[in-house]
Amino acid sequence: MRAIEINKFGGTDVLNLVEIPQPVISSNEVLINIFAASVNPADSKMRQGLYPTNEKFTFPYVLGRDFSGVIETCGDSVTEFKSGDPVFGVLPAGREGTYLEKLAIDADLVAHKPNSLSHNDATAIALTGLTALVAIEDNLKLMANEKILIHGGAGGVGSYAVQLAHHIGAEVITTASPINHEYLYSLGADKTIDYNTEDFDKILSNINVAFDLIGGEVHERTLNILNTGGRIAYIAPLLKNAKPPRSDIKIIRPNVNRDRAHLLRIIELYELGAVVAPETKIIPLENIREAHNLIETNHVRGKIILKIQ
């Protein structure tokens, strides 16, 4: 089967299309023909060897965290799926390898994909949706009539988060470049701030909840505008010498565990029409280097999807 492998850390030139043997499944696993996988910022960071866990790597290594496809075969103890079922999912934390044609994965980490949702769109809301749901519903427990600031609204996680917060009934404020403002209003944002020319912390105050997808000094400045009892969740790195947190607010680093329950929640919200897939750019698997060059611009709107079959 075709796969994209790396044999060392480095630039996009370390990504190579190769033929590798297809996996063999255990009794609790399903073998999935992968049609689409998304390209996440983390894939690029992994490729460059930027995570501490990269020290334990053995090569060759296949990147990619989420997928959509069709079940080919099921292990003996799998009862909830059958050959031909369309499914989607996210690999367990710490495991990668969806830039390939066939994947073996624990059936518990897979959910049925409705036919109305394309494979491209299903993978576009898999890891992004899971991350936003864990942060906004499970951890921040955002409520209607609260004011939420979402940093980085136009990206993959942000596109999901803006829609989810709007669906919950919150007032949604988000930061983005002007080219993305109309897009964000179409997703349900109430106010957009151009972070290139405006200081959000001079414009905003008394924010109840923040979801920070940017980190660094943006995180520090956000702490100043939360009201007492405010909550902030962050998923991007903080400054090394981060200032001591305020004691009157809740600062959360969400633990984005994988399970079927969250995938089912993604489908429930999709079927309600509450959260749809973001804008996508579809790139064939063999053009993986183009996809990684694009994600590294840090200005992708929505999601880059690898079309695999």
Ligand SMILES: NC(=O)c1ccc[n+]([C@@H]2O[C@H](COP(=O)([O-])OP(=O)(O)OC[C@H]3O[C@@H](n4cnc5c(N)ncnc54)[C@H](OP(=O)(O)O)[C@@H]3O)[C@@H](O)[C@H]2O)c1
């Ligand atoms: N911990 C976890 O479980 C987890 C899970 C998923 C993602 N993440 C991390 O979360 C971050 C966001 O992920 P993502 O997939 O949403 O990224 P993404 O899709 O690559 O985000 C791209 C977007 O970021 C926006 N952006 C760049 N700099 C900005 C700034 N200073 N202020 C506001 N917006 C800015 C750009 O908007 P404009 O073009 O409008 O400027 C662009 O639309 C990444 O660091 C990723 O690694 C963590």
